[in-house]
Amino acid sequence: MDAVPPLVVDVDGTLTGPDRAVDPRVFPILRDWAAPVVVATGKAFPFPVALCDFLGIELCVVAENGGVVFVGQTDALTMAGDPEAANAVADAYREMGYDLGWGPLDFANRWRETELAVSRDQPLEPLQELAVEHDLVVVDTGFAYHVKAPDVDKGTGLRIVADELDLSPEAFLAVGDSENDAPTFELAGESVAVVNADDTAKAAADRVTDVAYADGFLEAIGPYVD
Ligand SMILES: O=C(O)COP(=O)(O)O
Numbered sequence: 001m002d003a004v005p006p007l008v009v010d011v012d013g014t015l016t017g018p019d020r021a022v023d024p025r026v027f028p029i030l031r032d033w034a035a036p037v038v039v040a041t042g043k044a045f046p047f048p049v050a051l052c053d054f055l056g057i058e059l060c061v062v063a064e065n066g067g068v069v070f071v072g073q074t075d076a077l078t079m080a081g082d083p084e085a086a087n088a089v090a091d092a093y094r095e096m097g098y099d100l101g102w103g104p105l106d107f108a109n110r111w112r113e114t115e116l117a118v119s120r121d122q123p124l125e126p127l128q129e130l131a132v133e134h135d136l137v138v139v140d141t142g143f144a145y146h147v148k149a150p151d152v153d154k155g156t157g158l159r160i161v162a163d164e165l166d167l168s169p170e171a172f173l174a175v176g177d178s179e180n181d182a183p184t185f186e187l188a189g190e191s192v193a194v195v196n197a198d199d200t201a202k203a204a205a206d207r208v209t210d211v212a213y214a215d216g217f218l219e220a221i222g223p224y225v226d
C-alpha cells in the first residue's frame with residue numbers, strides 16, 4: 001500500500017450519488033484515513049461541520065468555496081469573500097422578478113456567510129450580469145450556481161489549511177467533480193476527477209476515474225487503503 005497522503009475531498013458529486021445522498025461506504029474510509037482529511041465544499045459551513053462531527057473526525061473544513069475555513073487542529077477560523085456584494089446581487093435578482101429557487105425557508109443560504117447560492121433551475125444570464133456589476137463571479141458546481149468573490153476558492157482554502165497544519169498543498173490528494181474543485185486540483189500533488197466531473201475539473205485533474213460518483217472516490221483512494 002502507498003503512503004497515505006492528506007486528503008482534500010469534495011462532497012456533492014464525489015462522496016454522494018447523483019441524488020446528493022452521501023454513500024455510506026465512504027464513512028469508514030474517512031474515519032480511518034491515516035492522515036488529515038479536509039472536507040472542501042460549496043455548501044454553507046454547518047453542513048461539512050456536521051459531516052465531520054457525525055463521522056467523529058477532526059473538524060477541518062473549507063466551506064462556501066473557500067469563504068469559510070476552519071481547522072480544528074489549530075482552532076483557526078478564517079472568513080473571506082464579499083458578503084455585502086453577494087447580498088446586493090440577491091436583492092437585485094429578486095427585484096428583477098427572479099427567485100433564488102430554494103423555497104421560503106432557503107436552507108441553501110440560511111447559514112451562508114460569504115457568498116450566494118442560486119438554484120440551477122433559475123435563469124443564469126441575469127445572474128451573471130449582476131455578478132459582473134458587483135465584481136463577483138458565478139461558479140456552476142453542477143448542483144447550484146455560486147455567486148462569489150473571484151479571488152476566493154477551494155484552493156485559497158486549501159492553502160490556509162495546509163499552512164495551519166504545517167503541510168505543503170502539494171502533499172495532498174484532491175478528489176472532486178466540478179469547476180469549484182479545479183483550484184484544489186491545481187495545488188494538490190495528486191488530483192483525481194470522478195468520471196461524472198465537468199470538463200473544467202477533468203482538464204485540471206491528473207487523472208479521471210473509470211467509474212462515477214462515490215464509486216469514483218473509492219477508485220481514487222484505492223491505492224491507499226487495504
Ligand atoms: O453546494 C454545491 O453547490 C456543491 O457542493 P460541493 O462543492 O460539495 O460539490
Ligand SMILES: [Mg+2]
Nearest residue numbers: 010012013177
Ligand atoms: Mg462537487
